[in-house]
Amino acid sequence: MRWIEVGRSLELKGSIKIPGSKNSALALLAAACLADEPVTLLGIPSIADIKVISQIGREIGLIISSDRPGEVRVDPRYIEHACIDPHKSSTFRTAYYFIGALLAKFGKVSVGYPGGDDFVHRPIDQHIKALTMMGARFTFHNDYYEVEAAQLKGTTIYFDTITSGATINSMLAAVRAQGCTVLQNAARDPEVTDTANFLNQMGAKITGAGTDTIRIEGVSHLTSCTYTVIPDRLIAGAFLISAGITNGTVTVQDVIPEHLTSCIHKLQEIGLHVEAGDNFVTAHSTGIVRATRVRAAMYPGFPTDLQQPLTALLTQASGKSIVADTVFQNRFNHAYQLKRMGADIKIRSGVAFIKGGTRLKGAYVHASDIRAGICLILAGLAADGTTSIAGVHHIERGYENVVEAFSSLGANIAFRDSDDALEPVAEG
Numbered sequence: 001m002r003w004i005e006v007g008r009s010l011e012l013k014g015s016i017k018i019p020g021s022k023n024s025a026l027a028l029l030a031a032a033c034l035a036d037e038p039v040t041l042l043g044i045p046s047i048a049d050i051k052v053i054s055q056i057g058r059e060i061g062l063i064i065s066s067d068r069p070g071e072v073r074v075d076p077r078y079i080e081h082a083c084i085d086p087h088k089s090s091t092f093r094t095a096y097y098f099i100g101a102l103l104a105k106f107g108k109v110s111v112g113y114p115g116g117d118d119f120v121h122r123p124i125d126q127h128i129k130a131l132t133m134m135g136a137r138f139t140f141h142n143d144y145y146e147v148e149a150a151q152l153k154g155t156t157i158y159f160d161t162i163t164s165g166a167t168i169n170s171m172l173a174a175v176r177a178q179g180c181t182v183l184q185n186a187a188r189d190p191e192v193t194d195t196a197n198f199l200n201q202m203g204a205k206i207t208g209a210g211t212d213t214i215r216i217e218g219v220s221h222l223t224s225c226t227y228t229v230i231p232d233r234l235i236a237g238a239f240l241i242s243a244g245i246t247n248g249t250v251t252v253q254d255v256i257p258e259h260l261t262s263c264i265h266k267l268q269e270i271g272l273h274v275e276a277g278d279n280f281v282t283a284h285s286t287g288i289v290r291a292t293r294v295r296a297a298m299y300p301g302f303p304t305d306l307q308q309p310l311t312a313l314l315t316q317a318s319g320k321s322i323v324a325d326t327v328f329q330n331r332f333n334h335a336y337q338l339k340r341m342g343a344d345i346k347i348r349s350g351v352a353f354i355k356g357g358t359r360l361k362g363a364y365v366h367a368s369d370i371r372a373g374i375c376l377i378l379a380g381l382a383a384d385g386t387t388s389i390a391g392v393h394h395i396e397r398g399y400e401n402v403v404e405a406f407s408s409l410g411a412n413i414a415f416r417d418s419d420d421a422l423e424p425v426a427e428g
């Protein structure tokens with residue numbers, strides 16, 4: 001068994017280069033299947049989810065090679081079939097992008113039900129609605145489902161709820177569909193825009209990505225290109241929050257500061273001094289941590305994926321904070337773990353009420369998903385004693401070298417496994 005041990009670590013200091021975005025990279029790797037020629041992707045993070053999607057790709061005949069870290073060459077010319085391993089599909093969220101990416105070429109795709117972080121209920125009804133409106137037919141089996149379409153046809157789709165996954169999947173399907181597809185009430189997330197930019201660079205005709213109306217004119221051929229994935233705004237946000245909880249100063253480099261706008265404003269409201277340049281953001285603790293209200297919402301709202309790390313910081317605020325998540329209403333597994341560390345949090349009707357100012361103490365805790373894991377690392381940095389975090393495989397789905405990155409800022413943090421001597425990590 002492996003776990004992460006964190007010792008109290010105050011005043012983190014330094015700079016972190018932010019890797020490419022997990023959520024974008026997953027979409028781009030699937031999108032590469034639409035091309036008729038090899039493409040090169042730069043900035044692809046080395047994380048578990050990418051390894052699984054690459055394995056799936058290889059199993060269907062996609063040739064994926066890499067000469068340098070982050071650089072991935074994808075040759076889609078020899079894809080043989082579109083039967084995606086149901087077991088592997090269920091170990092991460094976005095195997096469904098293979099539907100959008102392969103349906104036009106193969107006429108039939110089979111795929112397992114989506115996995116990923118478990119927030120009780122993550123429906124895919126908007127994917128089904130959009131693809132059905134474009135002419136696809138779904139058949140559901142116990143462990144997998146099949147999607148068939150002799151010819152996808154463009155149409156106007158109004159999403160009942162704003163979803164980045166269904167927006168990206170529909171855009172992928174529309175790229176090689178006949179005629180024009182219009183996506184209304186579309187997600188405006190940077191990962192949607194990134195996918196559209198990559199597709200356009202291959203020759204797709206997509207306009208409006210980044211707004212709530214996206215138009216896609218179907219094309220019959222997509223060419224080779226080299227494209228760099230956007231930086232991971234969610235990793236960047238978590239490191240900025242780490243400055244607040246440790247009373248330190250942390251710079252995130254190679255970021256697009258505009259993608260962090262809601263996070264920057266929230267941290268300023270809480271009391272941090274935040275400075276943004278062309279491609280960096282620095283968060284500097286002023287020693288003040290004010291309580292606040294957070295309503296996690298779809299982009300450009302405060303990201304649900306930063307709600308958990310921010311909650312760790314709010315346990316140290318002066319006063320009572322209120323956190324609601326309008327995207328995943330039950331995304332509070334981390335709160336129960338924080339309570340084991342001494343935090344005073346009550347969850348009522350999908351809202352977390354956090355009484356700040358409690359002294360956290362190290363405990364055995366479990367990361368139930370990626371961001372819960374990062375939340376617990378942050379809490380561990382502020383806690384007395386040693387915090388032992390199990391569920392490391394969840395964290396590794398989304399974070400590259402998380403232990404090395406925090407160590408480089410001065411954190412007392414280490415991987416442990418059952419063979420290690422049970423020496424606690426040092427206290428700062």
Ligand SMILES: CC(=O)N[C@H]1[C@@H](OP(=O)(O)OP(=O)(O)OC[C@H]2O[C@@H](n3ccc(=O)[nH]c3=O)[C@H](O)[C@@H]2O)O[C@H](CO)[C@@H](O)[C@@H]1O
Nearest residue numbers: 023093122123124125126127162163164165166305327328
């Ligand atoms: C791999 C990936 O990119 N994951 C991100 C993606 O997940 P994912 O793409 O799954 O999230 P969505 O943007 O689709 O979900 C947004 C909201 O729409 C709902 N919904 C979604 C699809 C659907 O068919 N029906 C439906 O009702 C969801 O339950 C949720 O309430 O966006 C989430 C919201 O920013 C992030 O937390 C995840 O990190």
Ligand SMILES: C=C(OP(=O)(O)O)C(=O)O
Nearest residue numbers: 093116117305370371398
């Ligand atoms: C929810 C997340 O990921 P996924 O959608 O892949 O489960 C996340 O990255 O926080």
